[in-house]
Amino acid sequence: MTRKQASSTRRGGLSGVLHSKSKSSPLLSISLVLFVAILLILYACIGSGILGGRKDVISMAEDDFSCTFEVPSAIPVLKNAYGGSMKNVLHVGPESCSVVSKFLREGETEAWGVEPYDLDDADRNCKALVQKGIIRVADIKFPLPYRVKSFSHVIVSDALDYLSPKYINKTLPELARVSSDGIIIFTGYPGQPRAKIAPLSKFGRPAKMRSSSWWKQLFTETSLEENEAAVKKFEQTASKMSYKPTCQIFHLNSYH
Structure with a gap:
């Protein structure tokens, strides 16, 4: 049991x-x-x-290969080179919110921006600038939504490189039309790799890096003259401030 x-x-x-x-x-x-x-x-x-x-590493890589990321670093040099004439600026290119915010924080120069690509992932600050009308999303292949000589200077970066010569011939005169004292172009060197700014579908073609002689020929065809005085002063100021640009920078006179 x-x-x-x-x-x-x-x-x-x-x-x-x-x-x-x-x-x-x-x-x-x-x-x-x-x-x-x-x-x-x-x-x-x-x-x-x-x-x-790896956030800092990624940012550094983009800084090395994108002219737009270089613009904020060049702003102090530009303001010193152009003096008091840089009163109100229009930036045209991707990451325009960052460039415009840099100008606005300093408080000496009024600034607006045109973003050529959709702002799908814009942060709160950028959305606020869009709501206020400071930043506009616009296709730069068509006339810009501004009156003649609305700005003292137009700064363009990482935008013209994605356009074919057919559209650049239309866009450059538009940049000159809305500026009164000058156009400043930031563009890459031939063979220079570029940061991925937006999906290819947004601008239709990969970036094309052109030589200095190509751009100068284009300036002649569109009746735009280089501002030799500004070029000289910018180079002198850059040397004093130990600024070494990694992109080509052209200084053009506006139409008179």
Whole structure:
């Protein structure tokens, strides 16, 4: 009788253990899945720079190969070179919110911007500038939405490089039309790789880096003259301020 009870106890014990394992198995699987998911989320955050990670590295790479990222660094040099004539500026190009915000923070020069591409991932500050009408999204292959000589200077970067000569011949006169004292063009050197500013579908063609002689020929064809005095003063100021541009910078007179 005792043996039967003992035997029954052992069978019950074994059955209980097996039952316990069957219960814990789904919990273990769920725990493993959650653990792997957490690891993947952490990896994604580090990779995208949310947790510090590689964000600075990515920004530095873009700074090296995008002329728009160079414009904020050139602003102090431009303001010193052009003096008080740089009263109100229009920036034309991607990341226009960043360039315009740089001008507005300093408070000495009024600034507006034209963004040639959709602002799908704009931050809160950029959206506020768009709502105020300071930044406009516009296709620069068509007439700009501004009156004649609305701005003292127009700065254009990472925009003309994506246009064919047919459209550049139309856009350059537009830049001259809305400016009164000059146009400043930031463009890459031939063979220089460029940062991926927007999907190809947004501007229709890859960037094309042109030589200095190509641009000068275009300026002649569109009746635009280089501002030699501004070029000289900019180079002198850049030397004093230890600024070394990584892009070609052209200084043009507006139409008179």
